[in-house]
Amino acid sequence: MKIALFPGGYKPPHLGHYNAAKYLADKADKVIIRIGSKPRNNIGKELSNEIWHLYKEFDPDPRAKKLIISIAQSNSPVTDVYEFVENIVPENSEVILALGEKDMSDGRYNNIPRIAEPRNIKSQIEFIPPQAGGISGTDIRQIIKSNNKEEFFKYIPDFLPEEIKEEIWTKLIDTQQIEEFMMGTMNKQEMARHNKNMKSLKKYLNKQGDQMIPVPTNLTSGLKRKLYEDDPKVGTGKKPKGSGRRLYTDENPKDTIRVKFSSKQDIIDTLNKSSFKSKSHARQSQVINLIHQRVRAAYNRSKDPETKSRLKTALDYAEQRKEASKEKTKRMKKESFSKNWWLNILNEGGAAGHMAHPFDLPSVNTGQDLVNVFNQAAQSLNKKSGSVKIDGINSSIRLVNLDGKPQFVLDRGSKKALDLRGVTKQDLVDRFGEGHGMIKIGGNVLDIFNNALPSIQNELKSLGMLDNPNIMINMEYVSGQTNVQEYNKNFLALHGLLEISMDNNKRIIREKNYNPQVMSKLIQKLESFAKDKGFEVYGDVPTTLTKSPDFKSALNTKYTIEFSDRKETKTLSQWLSEVDSIPKTERLKMNVNGSVKDVGALSKQVYFEIFGGKNVDDLFDSEQELETAIKGATIYLATEKLGDEVLNVLNSPMGSVNNHEGVVIRDSDIYNKPFKITGKFITGGVSSQFQKK
8 A cells, every 4th residue: 555644734724735635645545644733823733633624524526535634643743754654654565755845855754764664665755746826824824814714715625615614714713813812912011011910920829729719800900901711601621721710610511420529439439420431531531630629629628637638538549540541641642643543544444344346356367357257247247236335434333232231333443442342422532533524423323323222122133233242234324425426315324244353363354144134124123213313224225237238349449558659559358468467466666757656557547647648668667667567557447447337237226336436246156255346436436538549
């Protein structure tokens, strides 16, 4: 896998950043965007992360599917890149290090080869040409500061709905108003007076201990503005900036946990409540901090020796729990930047894992083998239905027992601790991070299934799920526009069952046989619960072959490759006859736009260059590499064109399969695992239009 690394500040992300990410998506399988922690003009990492995800969510371009967005764990996102290359990326892999025009003389990646080469990792720097007119982060912040909404809208993606553009603008403007309130209304004399007052206030507070006290008026008078925010009527979950109040308030009254802290046992009882245990780690830490603050304040105020002794024991225990919570937070941060984090995020795409293309099959080793497997696939689809490959988001779930209570949990198929245990609704933020689209998706899916749980016990038992927490429902989530396809409805597609097993410390996920009648009954019972959330539920969507695919027409279509001294025009069948071995794993050095790219011989990059009407002699330095590239490009071309012929004659209850990602074929006579035919979707959803002669 080729991975592009695109770290930056992104305060805020704008059209130039987003176009640059998609530019990298043309050159890599995944683009990892790491957002710096440092705020700029009061625009923080969380808001940056949220805006990035809005861009990706509403972008119909299939390249958006390749973008993986997260906040850097270290202070510098570039440090994350070094950590990845030095410790995480598998040997014999390839990484692309992205730099913008203004960074061309930047030496931030100078030491990457030193740590990459000993592990046989190929690294290359990709200079990204100016995007969106060369707009910079400084420029966009100035536009925001000048409150020029019309100009700002020119530099965010045009595909965003108007209400989303307004939402982004409002949130950014709010950050500027906060900054102005906190920083922009003091003259030099007021600032000097303010600093003097703050020094006096610090001495005053140190004398008072941890009691709740009002700020003395003599220390806040004489200034032209309000120095301290009012305590909010509705809690914010944290102390307001500048507030003299020392304790937390609750963010959401419905999320309140009733606490007692007058003794050690009171604290133990509070922290053993199911209402506490069901919360995310972040919320649990907040509650523990609140208990610690309150018992500490009570201990400091107490005069009675017996009461003080009891509160001291409670305070010691609260401090132990607070330190334990801090250590867990550190471990979680470390885990989030561990090897598993990187490997999981690179393989993100669902528990079902990668599904083979026809050329991936072990029996397909030549051009004629590829034609044979397409013929076998057509015969198989004529005898029994295939399944529509939905262009949705994998949201597989399983049934587990947590704290003595059965419930459905999400499982992305990784070895992350939360996936191994099962991701509950309360875990979604911890698992995916603030602003991630899977938070909404997982919440909807888990609500539907957990609400239905009492009504579907018999079906779950028949499917083996009641007694086996390793059986998953293989499911995709669709809400209107997905990566490529516009479905115009919200639905869940249940494709069947998967079963997890462990082999040499690896999670192995395989399809599991099931009774279709039981699955159909399960779907019927789920319908009313899904309807409450605005969703429909489908089973595996079957396909019908309306007529035989016209492979002959596709194979007789002519394609041209241009050399320095000639043009060679042959039918697809003739090009395939020259492929005596498919270069499934070979890597090539290809000359593109003045730079050398390390590419897979069997890739769409090579495919587009070879059959793209260019002089192919300039692409490679040796005849052998050029020959290998032509073989790889021919296989890619045939997979697209023969695949289109299959999809063109397949229908389904959801319309022509040509309007979906493809068809899944399950036939052990061809291959012992499911494989997919995707046609034009193999190139990202856009059919190639090469010159035909």
